[in-house]
Amino acid sequence: MSVTSDGRSGQKRLLIVGGGIAGLTLGCAFQQAGVPFDLIERVPEPAGGAGIMLGWNAVQLLATLGLERPLLELGQRFEQVRILDPLGRTLQTVSLPEVHSEAYGLGLFRPELHHVLAEGLPVQWGVGLQTVQVEPGSVRVRLSSGEERVYAAVIGADGLHSRVREQVFDADGPVYTGYTCWRFVAESPLALAPTEWWGAGRRIGLVATGQNRLYGYATLNAPAGQHRHAAGSAALLRRLFADFALPLALPESDAELIHHDLYELPRHHWVSGPVALIGDAAHAMPPNLGQGAALGIEDAVVLARAVQRYGVGAQAFGVYAQLRRNRAAALARTSRHLGRVGQWEHPLLVTLRNAALVATPQRALAAQMREQLLGAGVPRTAPLGDAAITEG
Ligand SMILES: Cc1cc2nc3c(=O)[nH]c(=O)nc-3n(C[C@H](O)[C@H](O)[C@H](O)COP(=O)(O)OP(=O)(O)OC[C@H]3O[C@@H](n4cnc5c(N)ncnc54)[C@H](O)[C@@H]3O)c2cc1C
Known part of the structure; x- marks a missing residue:
């Protein structure tokens, strides 16, 4: 052959x-x-x-x-990324136009x-x-x-x-990261830019995906495999995030959730x-x-x-x-x-972490994001055919 x-x-x-x-x-x-x-x-x-x-x-x-x-x-176009505490107080905000005048996600x-x-x-x-x-x-x-x-x-x-x-x-x-993740999509007219609420040993994020949909994801520290079977997951999520100031109700049914342990x-x-x-x-x-x-x-x-x-x-x-x-x-x-x-998870570490997030200057966050989105190794955007093979 x-x-x-x-x-x-x-x-x-x-x-x-x-x-x-x-x-x-x-x-x-x-x-x-x-x-x-x-x-x-x-x-x-x-x-x-x-x-x-x-x-x-x-x-x-x-x-x-x-x-x-x-x-x-x-x-859904967005120009901001936010991290909040469970009560909805801002820990960090990055504005993409500060990273680059035309930048959006x-x-x-x-x-x-x-x-x-x-x-x-x-x-x-x-x-x-x-x-x-x-x-x-x-x-x-x-x-x-x-x-x-x-x-x-x-x-x-x-x-x-x-x-x-x-x-x-x-x-x-x-290898397993030590935390597991559920994802869902809910109907909602909220044009929410990516927002994460950080708690102790758990985080939840929401972002609008256009057409009246919000995409949600939630993480939890857990042994690998513990949440593989779906029964009771929706109730568990609602319990885990009951005291978080979220702008929508979490899914009622296990069938609305996609679950994966997170590996790298x-x-x-x-x-x-x-x-x-x-x-x-x-x-x-x-x-x-x-x-x-x-x-x-x-x-x-x-x-x-x-x-x-x-x-x-x-x-x-x-x-x-x-x-x-x-x-x-x-x-x-x-x-x-x-x-x-x-x-x-430890309350002291969580308090220190949140204080450090609040104390980090906007400039430093924008610089980090600039490196991620435009820095060394990011391919240049010339169309194929015109592109020299030197990147970053
Ligand atoms: C919870 C979660 C949230 C995430 N959120 C984001 C995000 O917001 N933004 C972002 O940039 N990334 C995100 N990621 C990462 C992103 O999902 C992955 O990096 C990306 O989907 C990987 O794409 P891939 O094509 O490399 O692999 P995959 O999506 O895994 O695709 C591999 C494909 O290969 C096929 N395949 C496998 N084996 C074979 C075979 N033997 N023969 C033929 N076909 C085969 C599979 O069916 C599959 O379709 C997230 C990941 C997770 C887990």
């Missing part, structure tokens, strides 16, 4: 495994760059889910792929984001990767249908429990020969910065630029890994730290 190549251009063909936010964005970017690819996704249709916030870094890159307008039509209903990304892409839904094997000059994959294919390179965009990572990389599995990767993995990882497959981190998907979007754009510039091969993948490594490591560290502090 010879390496699958594109019939018209004769260019080498790649396989993207996984049609989540990272894989679909890579599909859009490859399409824009004229790179031939296949994209397989094991579930039969675009993913469901609750909501998501996209930072300015992600919004700008999606704009270069022509997606800003549909996302703005569907989602977007709250979105996740299924709509997935639909916008998937539109017009040749995704093979319901096709899972079973095995991946590197051979001299190619990569052989076996699919859930039993079919075997050979590609010039494979990109694992298959998430936290990536099979590509497990089979090709010498990787440790994900202890080590990040990028490239091994003709196999590269992007998104959570490479660097899953706790969701405390709201930057996980944004980093996957950044990965996708940088990888597509590298392949466009250098062709499919070691040079492109090497440049990609080099440009992404430090950025992802820095955000993962910050997110882990923020999660630890945000989940503190």
